[in-house]
Amino acid sequence: MEKTAVVVGSGNVALHLTRALMKAGVQVLMIYSRTAANALDAGRLLGVPATSIWSEIPTEASFYFYAVSDNALNELLARDLAPAAVHIHTAGSISMDVFGANKPYHGVLYPLQTFSKNKELDFRQVPLFVEASSSGVLLIISELAASIAGSIYEISSSQRMQLHLAAVYACNFVNHMYTIAGDLVKLSGLPFVILRPLIAETASKIEFISPAEAQTGPAVRRDTSVMNKHMELLNNHPNYKEIYQLLSDSISSKK
Amino acid sequence: MEKTAVVVGSGNVALHLTRALMKAGVQVLMIYSRTAANALDAGRLLGVPATSIWSEIPTEASFYFYAVSDNALNELLARDLAPAAVHIHTAGSISMDVFGANKPYHGVLYPLQTFSKNKELDFRQVPLFVEASSSGVLLIISELAASIAGSIYEISSSQRMQLHLAAVYACNFVNHMYTIAGDLVKLSGLPFVILRPLIAETASKIEFISPAEAQTGPAVRRDTSVMNKHMELLNNHPNYKEIYQLLSDSISSKK
Numbered sequence: 001m002e003k004t005a006v007v008v009g010s011g012n013v014a015l016h017l018t019r020a021l022m023k024a025g026v027q028v029l030m031i032y033s034r035t036a037a038n039a040l041d042a043g044r045l046l047g048v049p050a051t052s053i054w055s056e057i058p059t060e061a062s063f064y065f066y067a068v069s070d071n072a073l074n075e076l077l078a079r080d081l082a083p084a085a086v087h088i089h090t091a092g093s094i095s096m097d098v099f100g101a102n103k104p105y106h107g108v109l110y111p112l113q114t115f116s117k118n119k120e121l122d123f124r125q126v127p128l129f130v131e132a133s134s135s136g137v138l139l140i141i142s143e144l145a146a147s148i149a150g151s152i153y154e155i156s157s158s159q160r161m162q163l164h165l166a167a168v169y170a171c172n173f174v175n176h177m178y179t180i181a182g183d184l185v186k187l188s189g190l191p192f193v194i195l196r197p198l199i200a201e202t203a204s205k206i207e208f209i210s211p212a213e214a215q216t217g218p219a220v221r222r223d224t225s226v227m228n229k230h231m232e233l234l235n236n237h238p239n240y241k242e243i244y245q246l247l248s249d250s251i252s253s254k255k
Numbered sequence: 256m257e258k259t260a261v262v263v264g265s266g267n268v269a270l271h272l273t274r275a276l277m278k279a280g281v282q283v284l285m286i287y288s289r290t291a292a293n294a295l296d297a298g299r300l301l302g303v304p305a306t307s308i309w310s311e312i313p314t315e316a317s318f319y320f321y322a323v324s325d326n327a328l329n330e331l332l333a334r335d336l337a338p339a340a341v342h343i344h345t346a347g348s349i350s351m352d353v354f355g356a357n358k359p360y361h362g363v364l365y366p367l368q369t370f371s372k373n374k375e376l377d378f379r380q381v382p383l384f385v386e387a388s389s390s391g392v393l394l395i396i397s398e399l400a401a402s403i404a405g406s407i408y409e410i411s412s413s414q415r416m417q418l419h420l421a422a423v424y425a426c427n428f429v430n431h432m433y434t435i436a437g438d439l440v441k442l443s444g445l446p447f448v449i450l451r452p453l454i455a456e457t458a459s460k461i462e463f464i465s466p467a468e469a470q471t472g473p474a475v476r477r478d479t480s481v482m483n484k485h486m487e488l489l490n491n492h493p494n495y496k497e498i499y500q501l502l503s504d505s506i507s508s509k510k
Contacts, residue, residue, distance in 0.1 A: 012471065069476065069478065070478060070480050070481055071478075071480060092481075093473075093481045093484050093485070112449065112450070112452070112453055113452060113453055113456055114453060114456055114457055114460065114469075114471045114472075115471065116460060116464060116468065116469055116471065118463070118464055118468070119460050119463050119464055119469070121456060125452050126452060127449050127452060151449075153445070153449070155443070155445070158443075159443040159444065159445065161484065161485075161488065162439060162440070162442055162443035162488065163440060163443050163445065163449075164481075164485075165439055165485045165488055165489070166435075166436040166437075166439035166440040166443070166450065167436070167450070167453055167472075168472055168473065168474075168485065168499070169432045169433075169435045169436040169439065169495075169499075170432060170433060170436035170450050170453055170454055170457070171453050171454070171456075171457045171471070171472065172470070172471060172472030172473075172474060172475070172506065173432045173498075173502045173506075174429045174432045174433075174454070174457050174458075175457055175460075175461075175466055175469050175470050175471070176466075176470065176502055176505060176506050176509075177424045177425060177428045177429045177432065178424075178425060178429075178461055178466035178469075179466040179467055179470065179509065180421075180424045181421040181422070181424040181425035182421075182465070182466055184417060184420055184421035184424065185417070185418065185421040187417055188410070188413075188414040188417035188418050188421070189414060190408070190410070190414065190418065192461075192465070192466075194367065194382050194406075194408070194418075195367070195421065195422070195425045196461070196462060197367070197368060197380050197381060197382060198367055198368055198369060198422055198425055198426050199425055199426070199429070199458050199461065200458055200459075200462075201368055201369055201376060201426075202369055202425070202426045202429050202430055202458070203429075203454050203455055203457070203458035203459075204455075204458075205369065205371060205374050205430075206430075206433055206447075206451070206454065207451060207455075208373070208374050209371060209373055209374055210437070210447070211430055211431075211433035211434040211437055211447075212434055213371065213373070214369075214371055214374070214430055214433075215427070215430050215431065215434065216267065216369045216370065216371065216426070216427060216430070217369075217422075217423055217426065217427030218348075218423065218427075219423075219427060220427070221324065223324065223325060223326075225325050225326060226325055226347075226348045226419075229348050229416065230348070230416075230419075230420045230423065233416065233417065233420055234420070239505055239508070240424075242501060243428075243501060243502065243505065244423070244424075246497060246498060246501055247428045247431055247498065250431060250435075250494055250498065251427065251431050253494070254431075254434065
């Protein structure tokens with residue numbers, strides 16, 4: 001029997017997840033977004049029926065995915081919808097307890113990855129972290145997960161939240177460092193692209209050696225002469241200077 | 256005529272640079288380190304004569320490279336050595352003015368990359384930033400640089416310092432984020448390796464879209480509910496918590 005799904009949400013995770021489900025042969029019956037324009041855009045982009053009207057969501061799907069903001073999730077799950085189906089949210093920091101008695105078969109499928117609209121990626125390389133309301137539902141969700149990605153891990157809600165927190169450092173904060181570096185490079189009259197080999201090598205290194213072993217730069221050498229010069233260069237950027245000081249201290253204290 | 260060089264220093268940059276010079280057909284006559292054990296190790300590793308005795312350094316080389324700590328550089332350049340040769344330092348944050356009248360032909364060759372002892376890399380992919388005491392010396396250094404790497408840029412000492420500062424964010428601070436993420440993942444009982452696809456994708460994204468466009472996570476969404484949960488999880492890690500707060504504020508303020 002063909003698997004069918006509805007995806008609630010039209011953000012980056014919803015779009016990439018829908019694409020992955022379709023690639024795995026799951027029939028996505030509909031995409032729902034509270035905002036009509038977003039529903040329309042997502043439907044067109046993916047070639048899937050879309051709606052912003054709750055009552056139009058088909059009730060016969062086997063899976064309902066919720067890839068929406070944490071605030072929206074509570075509100076949407078309170079609404080009644082297909083009580084016999086399996087309901088799955090994708091949030092890193094929301095406990096599985098968020099599902100109420102109106103959705104007895106439920107679980108979580110958390111993809112540990114950063115998704116942007118204008119950047120394709122191979123979903124098969126994304127590690128998926130699953131949790132479910134019962135061992136039976138766990139089996140069903142794990143089987144579906146295995147059809148869209150290569151590595152599946154069963155973890156608890158509290159492990160997932162810890163993992164999401166780690167991901168903020170490994171991805172969101174890292175990307176912000178790229179942003180600042182780009183700003184600073186521009187001030188020297190050079191283009192951002194000259195940083196790419198450095199960024200690629202920094203990420204590639206930790207596939208071979210631990211981050212502790214990979215640490216280089218003035219802070220780990222406690223080279224105060226260089227650090228003082230850098231702090232002086234940042235006099236007109238108090239925010240970047242504060243970040244420089246705090247992170248350099250943190251690196252030096254690890255040594 | 257075969258090019259000959261002496262490398263002063265035995266750290267990560269010195270080792271990778273020596274290897275790159277040798278690959279390009281430059282004959283490295285000797286490696287010097289102030290520490291006898293380091294000189295011995297470097298010499299053995301690279302199959303090059305090594306010494307820790309200044310007077311043993313050959314004076315007939317065409318190039319003398321200085322890849323040493325900023326403090327050591329001043330002291331070593333004050334010593335007299337081969338006044339007719341070209342002397343080159345590799346430091347990001349030291350002005351070319353560091354060379355005195357005893358070394359009239361001099362310049363800088365700054366590799367924008369992170370070098371670790373136990374991680375090989377393709378030096379041809381490293382962007383090199385050069386500066387020289389005269390247009391004649393610039394030509395000589397640029398020609399040598401082109402034989403060991405693919406992209407060569409001429410920049411001033413102040414541009415180089417700004418670039419070095421940017422590299423601290425793009426590499427050293429990024430790597431520290433990996434360290435913290437690894438610590439936090441371990442607390443959830445999961446291995447560091449599960450972060451690798453996320454780290455790789457985060458670095459790869461900025462080859463296609465700008466870091467500003469690539470920014471994801473709770474701070475850019477101003478999702479205070481998630482951020483508060485994360486801050487609570489960090490109650491036992493005041494240093495990580497301070498970093499979380501400062502970087503989240505910085506990301507939100509960019510939006």
